[in-house]
Amino acid sequence: MTDNQKGETMKALITTLLIALSATAANAAEPKPYGIDITNKDSVGASVWITVYNFVGDIGDNACLQPGQTISFHDYMTGPAYTVRAEVKQNRDCSGATYSDLSTVVGGNDKVEMSRSATGTLWLENKGDGTDKDANPLTTVSMRNNDTSGHSAWVTIYNTVGRIGDSGCVRPGNKKMWKNYAPPFKYNVRVEVKQNEDCSGGNLEDTDMSVPSQSGVELTVDGSGYFHLNQKK
Missing domain, CATH: 2.60.40.10 (Immunoglobulins)
Structure with a gap:
């Protein structure tokens, strides 16, 4: 078995494990109001098209995030890991070309910020869930x-x-x-x-x-x- 085949097999096993654990958690208790908060703090006013991918890689949510805006995506559990993708767009309404494509891995209760450094570098960063535990x-x-x-x-x-x-x-x-x-x-x-x-x-x-x-x-x-x-x- 090649390294690529081993990697794909491992990903399939992980996906199966996550689905089983998520189903168990859903049956054990009512879901809590967890959510992923994403804030656009870009200093030059760029808009961002946000896509949230669930733990099996399917699109869970997407929306246009304008400068200074925060969007909360709800109904995400704290057990699995999710991916937030940010496509920085040419125009304020998220139309036009994509000139930067960023992503970060988050938990179901994390806060994410997109910002721009003094040198012009764009950063999409996970701030954690705001608690000491920060699971x-x-x-x-x-x-x-x-x-x-x-x-x-x-x-x-x-x-x-x-x-x-x-x-x-x-x-x-x-x-x-x-x-x-x-x-x-x-x-x-x-x-x-x-x-x-x-x-x-x-x-x-x-x-x-x-x-x-x-x-x-x-x-x-x-x-x-x-x-x-x-x-x-």
Whole structure:
């Protein structure tokens, strides 16, 4: 079996697991009013066409998000992981060409913001669910950057055979999740703390931690300027 075939088999198993768990949860209790909140904070006034994909990859919702607007998409459970796609459009009514196409993985109660940095880079970022628990969905590995000194983190996740599975930049105050990481295996998360907010510049720290699926790591900095990496369940 090739690596691609193994990957497709694993995704199929994960999808089956999520459907079974979701059905069990639905039968066990009445659904709670969870929702995904998405805010357009673009400083130059670009509109965004938002698409929310459910845990099997089908379109769950979509809408045009204008500058300064927040849209809440309801009836999303907290167990599975969802994908939010943001197509930044040419015109305020979401017509015209797409000049940037962003996406991020979220839980069913997370808040997402799209913003533009001083250098003009667009960011679609997961702010978490606003609670201390900030739970991780099934089959995800996450990284939360709680560094208060303004440093970003370049994150690399290695799969069970030591190959790179995913990577990405996590700016201060944000959370990033990657999906299709099956239990009960552990995955190595490498965190390179960067000089600047956009993951540019040299490394200030290079550390790693092995965590199981539905878990992650949290970066903090103490009063003496030392960085700490802790497991976040």
